[in-house]
Amino acid sequence: MDVAILGCGAIGTEVARAIDRGEAGPVRLLWVFDKHRERAEELSRSLRSRPKVAGEIGEILADGEVELVMELASQEAVREYGEKVLASGKDLLILSTGALADPQLLHRLLEVKGERRIYIPSGAILALDALKACQLAGIEEVELTTRKPSSSLGEPAGLLFEGGVREAVEKFPKSINVAATLALVVGAEKVRVRILSDPSVERTVHELRVRSKVSDFFCKVESWPFERNPLSSKITAYSVVRLLRDLTETLKVGT
Ligand SMILES: NC(=O)c1ccc[n+]([C@@H]2O[C@H](COP(=O)([O-])OP(=O)(O)OC[C@H]3O[C@@H](n4cnc5c(N)ncnc54)[C@H](O)[C@@H]3O)[C@@H](O)[C@H]2O)c1
Structure with a gap:
């Protein structure tokens, strides 16, 4: 190819x-x-x-x-x-x-x-396979919590955002591809997003919580950043x- x-x-x-x-x-x-x-x-x-x-x-x-x-x-x-x-x-x-x-x-x-x-x-997100399968049966709720090191975000510690995908993309365009990918599977209206600036983490952490008609699951991925661009995970x-x-x-x- x-x-x-x-x-x-x-x-x-x-x-x-x-x-x-x-x-x-x-x-x-x-x-x-x-x-x-x-x-x-x-x-x-x-x-x-x-x-x-x-x-x-x-x-x-x-x-x-x-x-x-x-x-x-x-x-x-x-x-x-x-x-x-x-x-x-x-x-x-x-x-x-x-x-x-x-x-x-x-x-x-x-x-x-x-x-x-x-x-x-x-x-940078896990479990899209399960999410795609569950989507066919019916998704009730998808919650994404993203923690990024305060140093890579350049933002003070704390909750920076809570809300829907479109608003998150407008406010944090470089940190929100994961939420946008989830929205492509289940629809933006089903995804709730939280973004935290966290001085206690050294790497980006995504936590995904899904409730559906056939399966509920939670997954957490902690990813090594690129030295060249700490906002992106390897x-x-x-x-x-x-x-x-x-x-x-x-x-x-x-x-
Ligand atoms: N889907 C995901 O889970 C996910 C995860 C991490 C990063 N990303 C996205 O992937 C993209 C690349 O990330 P990166 O860490 O390599 O970024 P980066 O800043 O290190 O590199 C991007 C490169 O693309 C070039 N570029 C940007 N806009 C361009 C344009 N219009 N035409 C030609 N070149 C252009 C820049 O000059 C730069 O060299 C970013 O948009 C990032 O937000 C997606």
Whole structure:
């Protein structure tokens, strides 16, 4: 499978290196792109496969070999490039899911997609498999509590936010992809979000509590941050690599 990466920051770099090491299976990284071109150039130089560096997105869209474009950049990138990627006949992977809390953007992407697919990796949250199964039977309530180290948030200790997903995305755009991903499964109206700045934690902690008609569950994930971007968890990059592998493997485990 031939792919391109938009965004050569903490996650884009980790994903590109994993592809280069063969960990994503039979995947070729053909292009890298970043609005800071030097980041894409530096990343390309560090890889054995030496992907091409795009000066603008159009170069990637015009390449008929590229099958999947991975947005590992920002919500703005989803808004700026999402529809164009799909309209050019390529599949799209979206990591900055906060952008999809905007129902109009989500609708436009789904309209454009035609035969194409939009992939949303699990990112930094667990139990999406169980949540997807429970959703079919009926979800009663989903509660997400996210604690981030006060130092990485740059906010004083305490409860910073309690409320719904859309409002959370507006107030904390860089810290709320997990809530937005949950909302894509169960609907924004079912998800309650709490965000805490916590000086006692060294890593981001997500606690997910779900009540449904067939199963209630609670899970907690404590994730190591990237040194380069303490707001992002390393597991997120691995969830992208795992998704790539699943796309080409015969045996698929998990919902
Ligand atoms: N789904 C999840 O669970 C989850 C978890 C962590 C991070 N994220 C999101 O993934 C994205 C990447 O995270 P990161 O830690 O690698 O961020 P980062 O800041 O380290 O890197 C992002 C890179 O993308 C580039 N970029 C941003 N907007 C762009 C645009 N419009 N066009 C071209 N390049 C652009 C930046 O220059 C930067 O180099 C962020 O939006 C983050 O919020 C999602």
